[in-house]
Amino acid sequence: MIANRSYDCVVIGAGPGGGAAAALVAEQGFSTLLLERDKMPRFHVGESLMPETYWIFERLGILHELDKIGFTRKNGVQFVNSAGKETAPFIFRDVDDRDCSESWHVQRDKFDQLLYETAYNRGATCADETRVLDIDIRKKSPHRLTIKSAGGKEQDISTKVIIDASGQQAMIASRLGLKEYYPDLKKAAIWGYFKGAKRAGGGNPEVTCILHTESKDAWFWYIPLGNETVSVGLVADNDYLLKRGGSPQQTFEEQVKQCVGIKSRLQDAQQVGKLNIAKEFSYRTTQQAGDGWVLVGDAGGFIDPIYSSGVYLALKSAVMAADAVTDGLHKNDISERQLGRWTGDYESGVDLLRRLVRAFYTKEFSFGQFMKAHPRHAGNLTDLLIGRVFEGNAGEIFEDMDPWMEKVRAGEEVPQVTAS
Numbered sequence: 001m002i003a004n005r006s007y008d009c010v011v012i013g014a015g016p017g018g019g020a021a022a023a024l025v026a027e028q029g030f031s032t033l034l035l036e037r038d039k040m041p042r043f044h045v046g047e048s049l050m051p052e053t054y055w056i057f058e059r060l061g062i063l064h065e066l067d068k069i070g071f072t073r074k075n076g077v078q079f080v081n082s083a084g085k086e087t088a089p090f091i092f093r094d095v096d097d098r099d100c101s102e103s104w105h106v107q108r109d110k111f112d113q114l115l116y117e118t119a120y121n122r123g124a125t126c127a128d129e130t131r132v133l134d135i136d137i138r139k140k141s142p143h144r145l146t147i148k149s150a151g152g153k154e155q156d157i158s159t160k161v162i163i164d165a166s167g168q169q170a171m172i173a174s175r176l177g178l179k180e181y182y183p184d185l186k187k188a189a190i191w192g193y194f195k196g197a198k199r200a201g202g203g204n205p206e207v208t209c210i211l212h213t214e215s216k217d218a219w220f221w222y223i224p225l226g227n228e229t230v231s232v233g234l235v236a237d238n239d240y241l242l243k244r245g246g247s248p249q250q251t252f253e254e255q256v257k258q259c260v261g262i263k264s265r266l267q268d269a270q271q272v273g274k275l276n277i278a279k280e281f282s283y284r285t286t287q288q289a290g291d292g293w294v295l296v297g298d299a300g301g302f303i304d305p306i307y308s309s310g311v312y313l314a315l316k317s318a319v320m321a322a323d324a325v326t327d328g329l330h331k332n333d334i335s336e337r338q339l340g341r342w343t344g345d346y347e348s349g350v351d352l353l354r355r356l357v358r359a360f361y362t363k364e365f366s367f368g369q370f371m372k373a374h375p376r377h378a379g380n381l382t383d384l385l386i387g388r389v390f391e392g393n394a395g396e397i398f399e400d401m402d403p404w405m406e407k408v409r410a411g412e413e414v415p416q417v418t419a420s
């Protein structure tokens with residue numbers, strides 16, 4: 001049972017978005033309730049973090065905790081093409097030798113628990129095994145939520161502001177009909193964990209690896225976690241992956257055989273536990289804030305696992321939303337305008353990543369060829385890969401990439417540049 005029945009702010013969901021938002025609202029002295037339906041710590045997908053998460057961890061004061069927990073460092077990314085050719089790892093520090101250029105590969109149970117505890121330490125009331133059953137969004141705040149605690153007791157809570165961080169459940173967006181799926185990103189994923197697998201190689205074991213299968217119809221992620229464990233995930237069109245007959249395990253094994261780089265890495269490895277499946281995860285929402293409510297992280301949209309942007313965007317939107325909420329509570333303005341004041345800037349940054357995702361899935365497009373023809377965009381591409389999309393000029397890359405993409409889609413010639 002939750003002792004208090006009325007709050008300044010209720011946060012639904014204790015993923016990275018919810019934990020960070022609850023911490024930042026609570027530390028401003030506002031009564032904050034963080035609700036999580038599962039028992040914490042809980043398992044979750046999404047282990048490779050973008051370097052730009054650094055600034056958010058710094059603001060939350062948890063940079064040292066990440067190393068203390070023992071997460072492996074993520075030094076960069078490496079791409080392996082459909083022919084099995086391994087590109088040189090792209091090491092973030094080679095471009096910018098500051099601490100913020102490194103990131104982490106995290107076990108999400110431990111990582112999300114850290115944020116949950118951070119919220120608690122900043123003054124939030126944190127309740128796990130407590131599910132939000134219903135939300136009554138009223139014309140005027142306070143809004144009401146019906147919740148069910150671990151013991152099965154139901155109770156009503158009222159709050160000035162709801163921050164919906166319920167992930168793919170997207171509670172408010174689903175109820176208000178705000179979810180729009182991307183017709184061109186109907187992907188699915190099958191993933192699992194392996195012991196005894198080769199680390200990514202190239203002398204830089206701590207990179208996230210992205211490997212295409214021979215046919216280029218699917219790709220694998222390869223994320224070296226701690227405890228000798230590697231997370232390996234297969235992503236492709238939903239129909240290609242889940243409607244081909246056979247079990248997900250069979251499909252996964254079949255695709256491993258089609259991917260030289262993964263096959264060799266998993267040669268002496270043993271799968272730990274069953275494989276997991278995710279689908280229908282790519283969507284946006286047509287509105288991200290209303291009077292007395294705001295959406296953060298996946299509850300407001302998710303693009304795609306490629307480039308590992310999900311956790312960063314959850315954290316970034318949590319910070320932007322929490323600042324709008326606390327500012328609004330201070331001045332007694334929790335209107336849609338106030339709570340959603342950040343969403344235009346946020347959407348502009350997200351749009352850059354979305355365009356890069358679409359480039360990745362354009363079979364005829366080659367990043368290598370494009371970059372050889374347009375080396376001036378090297379810095380812009382780096383910025384996109386590390387998540388620096390809310391400042392700077394990374395978007396300039398599309399001045400050349402969009403026309404190039406139109407050409408390759410239309411089957412027209414693009415200049416072929418050979419390595420000098």
Ligand SMILES: Cc1cc2nc3c(=O)[nH]c(=O)nc-3n(C[C@H](O)[C@H](O)[C@H](O)COP(=O)(O)OP(=O)(O)OC[C@H]3O[C@@H](n4cnc5c(N)ncnc54)[C@H](O)[C@@H]3O)c2cc1C
Pocket residue numbers: 012013014015016017018035036037038042044045046047048049050130131132133165166167168169171189233278281296297298299302304305308309310311312314
């Ligand atoms: C296949 C796949 C691979 C991915 N890989 C990566 C990656 O490598 N790197 C990366 O950065 N991102 C990755 N992501 C994205 C990442 O998983 C998400 O973007 C991220 O977890 C979003 O965080 P969040 O806080 O918004 O939501 P979540 O982490 O999903 O947290 C939402 C929480 O809300 C709780 N909740 C839901 N409904 C209720 C309710 N009714 N009451 C109470 N609590 C509720 C849930 O239990 C959950 O704990 C991947 C996603 C997919 C699908």
